[in-house]
Amino acid sequence: MEVQTSRFGALEVAEADIISLSEGLMGFEDLHRYFIVDSSDDTMILWFQSIDRSDIAFPILEPKIFRPDYGVRLSGNELRLLQIDSVAKPETLVYSILTIPEDPCGMTANLKAPIVINVKEGIGRQVVLQENEYSVKWSMYRELLAAIMSAPKSTDLVAERTSEATAVPPSAVDSNVEVLAL
Amino acid sequence: MLVLTRKLGESIAIDDHIKIMVVQIKGKQVRLGIKAPRETKIHREEVYHSIQQANEAAASANASPQFLSDMADKIKNNTKEDTQS
Numbered sequence: 001m002e003v004q005t006s007r008f009g010a011l012e013v014a015e016a017d018i019i020s021l022s023e024g025l026m027g028f029e030d031l032h033r034y035f036i037v038d039s040s041d042d043t044m045i046l047w048f049q050s051i052d053r054s055d056i057a058f059p060i061l062e063p064k065i066f067r068p069d070y071g072v073r074l075s076g077n078e079l080r081l082l083q084i085d086s087v088a089k090p091e092t093l094v095y096s097i098l099t100i101p102e103d104p105c106g107m108t109a110n111l112k113a114p115i116v117i118n119v120k121e122g123i124g125r126q127v128v129l130q131e132n133e134y135s136v137k138w139s140m141y142r143e144l145l146a147a148i149m150s151a152p153k154s155t156d157l158v159a160e161r162t163s164e165a166t167a168v169p170p171s172a173v174d175s176n177v178e179v180l181a182l
Numbered sequence: 183m184l185v186l187t188r189k190l191g192e193s194i195a196i197d198d199h200i201k202i203m204v205v206q207i208k209g210k211q212v213r214l215g216i217k218a219p220r221e222t223k224i225h226r227e228e229v230y231h232s233i234q235q236a237n238e239a240a241a242s243a244n245a246s247p248q249f250l251s252d253m254a255d256k257i258k259n260n261t262k263e264d265t266q267s
Contacts, residue, residue, distance in 0.1 A: 007247055027234035028241070039247035042254035047247070058240050059250070075221035099236060100245030104253050110240070113233040128233065130223055136232045148257050165247060 008165035060095040066143035108137040
């Protein structure tokens with residue numbers, strides 16, 4: 001299907017790449033269908049784009065990139081709702097939502113309430129973690145900077161890479177965040 | 183809403199496994215002790231408000247894809263000048 005987005009124009013999204021959030025994101029409870037957009041830059045930041053509202057998209061990033069010790073523990077109920085039977089399976093992806101102000105140095109990630117996705121079933125939830133040390137506004141610009149600097153430039157890798165945004169199948173993204181049952 | 187009156191040291195039980203006890207009363211503050219199965223999620227309600235606010239801020243931030251791409255280029259160019267011809 002073709003989806004209109006205010007940031008990326010019209011994108012073609014395969015049915016299988018649609019992620020359903022039965023409860024939406026907090027504050028956006030009416031929006032249930034999303035997909036992931038890779039805008040092909042060197043930041044590693046992806047976008048969680050609403051299908052139903054072209055102007056709603058959240059910058060997201062794998063927390064392991066800036067917080068290597070990050071882990072997610074889900075309750076039995078959350079595992080059931082996500083239809084995750086065995087917790088360490090590769091179809092489980094975890095993303096933090098980023099808030100990026102005008103000055104990117106003030107960039108923060110929400111570690112307290114990540115989006116957990118079951119790629120195979122195409123379902124996701126924003127879960128609230130019990131850990132008190134996980135902040136809703138975790139400053140991570142320096143860590144991201146270090147990660148960007150150590151990563152190879154995308155233009156070095158693919159000479160004729162276009163800068164066009166593409167809807168990516170979530171399964172194409174390699175996640176290595178550990179997800180555990182409580 | 184069910185409203186119950188409890189004294190210091192008294193508890194209420196929810197289902198068979200959750201117990202909430204009044205541990206301390208000090209002026210306008212009440213300290214509660216909560217005993218629940220490990221998988222029960224317990225949060226101050228403000229946590230949900232702050233998550234909601236963070237989501238709204240994340241969606242309305244003016245960080246466009248172009249902004250991020252420029253940011254990445256700037257970082258790369260500043261730090262990898264020796265590799266640029």
